[in-house]
Amino acid sequence: MRPGRKERKILRLNDEIAALEYAAELAREELIMHQHLDDDAQRDAAVSSNPIDLADAKETAGDVVRAQSVIDKMNSDRARLVAKRDQLLSRLD
Numbered sequence: 001m002r003p004g005r006k007e008r009k010i011l012r013l014n015d016e017i018a019a020l021e022y023a024a025e026l027a028r029e030e031l032i033m034h035q036h037l038d039d040d041a042q043r044d045a046a047v048s049s050n051p052i053d054l055a056d057a058k059e060t061a062g063d064v065v066r067a068q069s070v071i072d073k074m075n076s077d078r079a080r081l082v083a084k085r086d087q088l089l090s091r092l093d
Helices: 005-047 051-092
Strands: none
Touching: 005 051
């Protein structure tokens, strides 16, 4: 028995959700790395008046914000796909 149109769409959504979850996990690991780099840069900037240290601290803080916004977007996209999938599942019955 071949799955119908709704079933195929649900399967496709499941694949998209799984891909987003994997990408979000990688992004969370990257965020941890950026946070560690930022901690070091902020510490260096706090004990030094070197303009390079201050610039590095500013740059790494921006990297953390950007990485977090990527994760937030992925979480939002995932929630949207899950809601769409759940709506389709409720119409199967």
